[in-house]
Amino acid sequence: MPGGETGTRSFHSLRHSYISFMANAQVPAEVRRSLAAHDSATVHEGYTHHDHETLKRAVDSLPAMQVA
Numbered sequence: 001m002p003g004g005e006t007g008t009r010s011f012h013s014l015r016h017s018y019i020s021f022m023a024n025a026q027v028p029a030e031v032r033r034s035l036a037a038h039d040s041a042t043v044h045e046g047y048t049h050h051d052h053e054t055l056k057r058a059v060d061s062l063p064a065m066q067v068a
Contacts, residue, residue: 020049026058 015036022032029044038044 016047016049019044019047020051023048024051024054 019032019036022035023029029041029048032048033041033044036044036047038047
């Protein structure tokens with residue numbers, strides 16, 4: 001498989017990908033959680049895998065803090 005990954009893919013792994021793609025597209029957690037039908041925020045967090053480049057771009061887009 002690409003990237004050196006091995007193993008099989010299942011419907012369950014697609015749920016992880018679906019939720020992660022939405023998170024990386026800045027879809028709010030409440031919306032992702034509702035679409036995934038997760039009752040628990042803790043369970044939902046386990047399905048969300050952020051792309052590190054996306055997180056870096058998000059942090060880089062924050063305004064610079066000014067210290068008085």
